[in-house]
Amino acid sequence: MSEELDIDLLEQSDSMIHFAWTPTGEVYRVKKDGETVYTGTQNAFRDEALHSGELFCYSIERQSPGGSWVPAIKLLTGTEKRNPDSINQLEQIVLSTIVSENRVSLSWGKIQGITEYEIFRDGEPQTVTTKTQYTDRDVPEDRELTYWIRGKRPVERTEGQLTTVKSLAAKAFGILNTESSKEETAMEKFWLTKKIAPLHYLLGKEDSEPPKLKWHVRYLTFLPDDVLKNPNLTSPNRYFQGDNRGFDPESKHYRTQINSILNLNKEQSEFDFDKDVGTSISYDWRRKFRKADVASSDEIKAEISAETEQKTDITITHSVGNPLTTSPNIDYEMSAKFYRNGIFDIVGMHDQAPNHEVYLKLGDDGIWQPIHQTETEGLAWMADPIASQYWRISNFL
Numbered sequence: 001m002s003e004e005l006d007i008d009l010l011e012q013s014d015s016m017i018h019f020a021w022t023p024t025g026e027v028y029r030v031k032k033d034g035e036t037v038y039t040g041t042q043n044a045f046r047d048e049a050l051h052s053g054e055l056f057c058y059s060i061e062r063q064s065p066g067g068s069w070v071p072a073i074k075l076l077t078g079t080e081k082r083n084p085d086s087i088n089q090l091e092q093i094v095l096s097t098i099v100s101e102n103r104v105s106l107s108w109g110k111i112q113g114i115t116e117y118e119i120f121r122d123g124e125p126q127t128v129t130t131k132t133q134y135t136d137r138d139v140p141e142d143r144e145l146t147y148w149i150r151g152k153r154p155v156e157r158t159e160g161q162l163t164t165v166k167s168l169a170a171k172a173f174g175i176l177n178t179e180s181s182k183e184e185t186a187m188e189k190f191w192l193t194k195k196i197a198p199l200h201y202l203l204g205k206e207d208s209e210p211p212k213l214k215w216h217v218r219y220l221t222f223l224p225d226d227v228l229k230n231p232n233l234t235s236p237n238r239y240f241q242g243d244n245r246g247f248d249p250e251s252k253h254y255r256t257q258i259n260s261i262l263n264l265n266k267e268q269s270e271f272d273f274d275k276d277v278g279t280s281i282s283y284d285w286r287r288k289f290r291k292a293d294v295a296s297s298d299e300i301k302a303e304i305s306a307e308t309e310q311k312t313d314i315t316i317t318h319s320v321g322n323p324l325t326t327s328p329n330i331d332y333e334m335s336a337k338f339y340r341n342g343i344f345d346i347v348g349m350h351d352q353a354p355n356h357e358v359y360l361k362l363g364d365d366g367i368w369q370p371i372h373q374t375e376t377e378g379l380a381w382m383a384d385p386i387a388s389q390y391w392r393i394s395n396f397l
Contacts, residue, residue, distance in 0.1 A: 005060065005072045007098050009044075010107065014052035014080045020044035021073065027063040032056060033310075033341065053081030053091075055337070055345055055394070071203045073100045076343070076396045080109070088349045090392040091335075095149075095192055097396050099202050106147060107133040111190055113153030120148035141199040149192040155387050189352070193371070193393035202396065211342045213264040216361040218368065219316065221330050222254040222278075223354045224376065227287065230325070231380035237282035237290060237325045240379075249359040249368040254278050255330060256320050260302050262312060264340055269312040273302040282324045293323035311339040328382040330354065345394040346371065352389050353381035 009020040021028075023043040030038040030045045033056060038045050047056070055078040061069040077096035086092055093109025110132050119126045119134050122145060127134070139145065196202070223242035230237055243253035260273035277300075281292045299319040306313040316334045321327065332350035339345075350356050358372040371393045380386070 005062070005100065007073065007075065007105070010075075010077065010096060010098075012077065012080055012094050012096075014082050015050050016046065016048045017050065017056065017077060017079060018044070018046040019058070019075065019077075021060055024062075029061040029063070029069055031059045031061070050079050052079050054079055055339065055343060057341070057343070057396075073098060074202050074396075075099075076394075078345075087388075088333075088347060088390050090190060090192065090390050091347050095194060095392070095394065097194055097196065099196065099199055099396070101199070101203065102139050102141065103135065103137050104139050104145065104147070104196060104199075105133065105135040106149065106194060108149060108192060111151060111153070114151040114190065115153075117149050117151045120150070122146055123148075139199060143198055145196045147194045147196070149194075150190070152187045152189045155188055188387040189389045191372075191389070191391040193391070195393070195395040197395075197397050212363075213338070213340065213342060214363050215262045215264070215338055215344070216364075216366070216368075217258075217260045217262070217314075217316075217336065218249055218359045218361070219258045219318075219332075219334065220249070220251070220254045220357050221256045221332075221354050222251070222357070227283070228379065230282075231378065232325070232327065235325050236284065238285045239283040239287055240322075240324075241281035241283070243278070247355070247357050247370065247373050249357070249370075255280075255354060256297075256300065256318065258300060258302060258316060258318070260314065260316070262314060262338055264312060264338060269304065269307060271302075271304050271312075271314060273316075275300045275302075277320060280322055280324050291324050295320050295323040299329075305335065309340075311337050313337050327379075330382065332356065334358070342397040343395055345392075347392040348372065349388055349390045350374075351382045351386065352377040353379055356389075 003024050005022045007019055007021050011018045021043050027041055029036060055076060058075045059071055060073040062072050064070055075098050078094045080094055081092050083092060089111055095108045098105040116128055116130050118128050121136065224245060225242035226244040227239050228242050229239060245251050245253055255278050257276045258273060263270040275297050277295050277297045279292055279294050282290045284290045302314065302316045304312060305315040314336050318332045319329045321329045332348060334348035336344060336346040353376040355376050356374045359368040360371050361368050372391050374389055
């Protein structure tokens with residue numbers, strides 16, 4: 001079994017997954033989510049009648065001369081979720097991950113309007129590519145890895161009836177706002193993140209009982225400055241107090257905070273959440289205190305949106321205004337799929353202001369792990385016409 005196996009073909013639709021691998025003439029065994037679904041000498045497998053927008057884990061094993069099975073490749077992929085009305089295109093594409101000895105391959109659906117992607121491993125830049133795939137051939141096998149795939153596109157290349165209006169308004173904002181160019185304002189950002197367990201674990205672990213899962217999710221928005229200018233120069237509230245901090249899951253200073261808990265340890269999942277809004281404080285042109293108030297939290301909502309034997313979906317929506325002046329709301333959406341085998345798939349979108357930070361913790365005694373952090377481009381970026389930030393993260397466990 002000296003010849004290296006590789007995935008030569010991978011195709012998906014909203015109801016089908018098909019893949020083929022290097023033909024070596026051996027006997028292969030394919031497992032899907034731990035269950036054997038094929039044994040034989042053919043070097044291809046087709047899985048049909050699948051639900052859309054779901055993740056599946058496949059393993060390809062080779063039979064040794066002694067009759068034992070040796071893991072060669074593991075593949076985490078999924079079905080497309082086609083929805084022409086979806087604003088966030090990251091919801092519709094599939095990010096596939098292939099792992100084998102010392103190697104990780106990533107492939108993702110094309111995002112209309114993006115011409116190149118930046119690839120990072122553990123925060124370090126690796127390459128810039130025009131392709132929708134990347135292979136890392138020098139992968140340590142004994143530690144967790146995190147890959148970032150990042151791209152951006154002009155607003156005018158997006159679809160929808162408001163595209164032209166949104167693009168023109170964004171460019172006009174860039175002209176009026178001295179801290180941003182019209183080109184920057186008209187660019188939407190797309191971030192894909194994949195967290196991968198150590199390869200020796202993925203390729204060597206035996207089928208076992210599902211892990212005990214109790215997920216905590218914390219989403220905060222905050223203003224990093226101590227004091228910041230109001231972009232509306234005609235307002236008597238010339239300055240606002242910020243939160244004066246950096247990224248910190250335990251900080252008590254924020255514009256808004258959501259904490260949610262999803263317990264999958266029982267047959268029927270349990271979900272709970274709480275929410276809080278920080279105090280808004282304004283100053284006059286001399287930076288003297290003027291007003292203080294707390295915005296309503298009525299439009300912060302979180303709920304279980306779907307549930308099956310394999311997973312539970314939660315959805316969070318958020319819209320909170322400034323109680324002291326007429327201004328755009330802090331708007332964001334986030335949806336998450338938590339599978340009972342430990343895999344998660346989280347997708348979100350928000351304006352490029354203020355700072356957004358999202359953390360995940362496993363178990364009550366776990367440690368908060370950052371899964372999304374973005375820095376504000378300025379209060380004016382909260383206006384509806386300005387380009388948005390789209391993000392998605394999933395793991396391979």
